[in-house]
Amino acid sequence: MNWLTNFVRPTIRNLVRKKDIPENLWVKCPGCEKMVFHRDLIANLHVCPHCEHHMRIGARARLSSLFDRGEYAVIPVPAAVTDPLKFRDTKRYTERLKEYRAKTGEDEATLVAAGKLGNMDAVATVQDFAFAGGSLGIAGGEALVVAAEEAVSRRAPLIAFSASGGARMQEGILSLMQMPRTTVAVSRVREAGLPYLLVLTDPTTGGVTASYAMLGDVALAEPGALIAFTGPRVIENTIKEKLPDGFQRAEFLLEHGMVDMVVHRRDLRDMLIRLIGLLLPRQAAGESVAEDEVLAIPASPESDSGDAETAGSANDGSGMKRAAE
Numbered sequence: 001m002n003w004l005t006n007f008v009r010p011t012i013r014n015l016v017r018k019k020d021i022p023e024n025l026w027v028k029c030p031g032c033e034k035m036v037f038h039r040d041l042i043a044n045l046h047v048c049p050h051c052e053h054h055m056r057i058g059a060r061a062r063l064s065s066l067f068d069r070g071e072y073a074v075i076p077v078p079a080a081v082t083d084p085l086k087f088r089d090t091k092r093y094t095e096r097l098k099e100y101r102a103k104t105g106e107d108e109a110t111l112v113a114a115g116k117l118g119n120m121d122a123v124a125t126v127q128d129f130a131f132a133g134g135s136l137g138i139a140g141g142e143a144l145v146v147a148a149e150e151a152v153s154r155r156a157p158l159i160a161f162s163a164s165g166g167a168r169m170q171e172g173i174l175s176l177m178q179m180p181r182t183t184v185a186v187s188r189v190r191e192a193g194l195p196y197l198l199v200l201t202d203p204t205t206g207g208v209t210a211s212y213a214m215l216g217d218v219a220l221a222e223p224g225a226l227i228a229f230t231g232p233r234v235i236e237n238t239i240k241e242k243l244p245d246g247f248q249r250a251e252f253l254l255e256h257g258m259v260d261m262v263v264h265r266r267d268l269r270d271m272l273i274r275l276i277g278l279l280l281p282r283q284a285a286g287e288s289v290a291e292d293e294v295l296a297i298p299a300s301p302e303s304d305s306g307d308a309e310t311a312g313s314a315n316d317g318s319g320m321k322r323a324a325e
Contacts, residue, residue, distance in 0.1 A: 072115035110143035118273035121156035133165035141178030148185035166206015179211035221250035
């Protein structure tokens with residue numbers, strides 16, 4: 001019995017159960033702390049079905065939900081210099097990069113892709129927060145430059161999904177140089193008369209906020225997303241004052257004119273299609289689009305109210321718990 005109990009039974013469990021039963025079948029929502037079955041969460045675009053909390057989503061999952069039929073082509077980005085400063089803290093920078101690549105399956109935090117969006121050509125760049133906090137380094141700056149060039153070449157709109165903790169400290173000043181570099185890339189898209197649309201997701205902070213993430217023709221944000229240069233905890237510790245509820249969240253920024261719309265993730269694709277249809281023909285002809293024309297579009301395709309604040313008021317985000325500050 002000891003042989004059967006100690007050897008045979010554990011061997012069978014290792015061969016059968018671990019292969020047949022995936023780990024992490026249930027995911028705890030950071031907003032309401034309820035457990036969500038992983039298949040339900042994926043089907044709901046990583047939005048909690050209980051409290052509508054928008055969880056962070058990977059770059060490829062984001063692209064699949066954006067393009068028609070989930071089909072897209074990844075645009076290759078030239079390899080950037082690795083570890084130009086020979087940086088080391090508790091680990092070598094090169095070791096950290098290996099860990100991030102093994103974790104995400106991607107070479108870098110920013111992915112560039114092209115495909116059809118509502119039967120229209122579109123180019124998208126997506127940051128994955130799981131890769132070094134989506135930090136902007138040399139490779140990330142190169143990715144946005146490539147995305148801008150691809151958009152101009154295809155005569156297609158450029159859509160940028162931001163999710164970043166800011167500049168990548170391991171690359172020092174070379175990382176900060178990507179701020180003006182990405183700004184120039186965006187200006188080339190505009191000079192070509194093409195729309196540049198932004199989707200600000202949780203979190204968008206630091207050097208990304210201070211550069212290309214605030215330059216869009218239209219700035220959309222997901223409900224509850226933290227959008228800031230410096231996080232609220234740092235500000236509170238600096239000024240020694242309590243900040244307003246929901247400070248620096250998407251809905252707060254909508255009320256104060258920093259973003260144009262707060263759009264639920266399930267409505268995001270349809271909204272982008274409508275915006276491209278509005279902006280592309282006019283910008284190509286050199287015409288300007290009045291701000292009230294853009295804001296007159298209902299934040300939800302199913303809404304008839306025409307009020308851009310509807311999506312923002314649906315989820316004020318004030319009670320949500322967040323790790324990013």
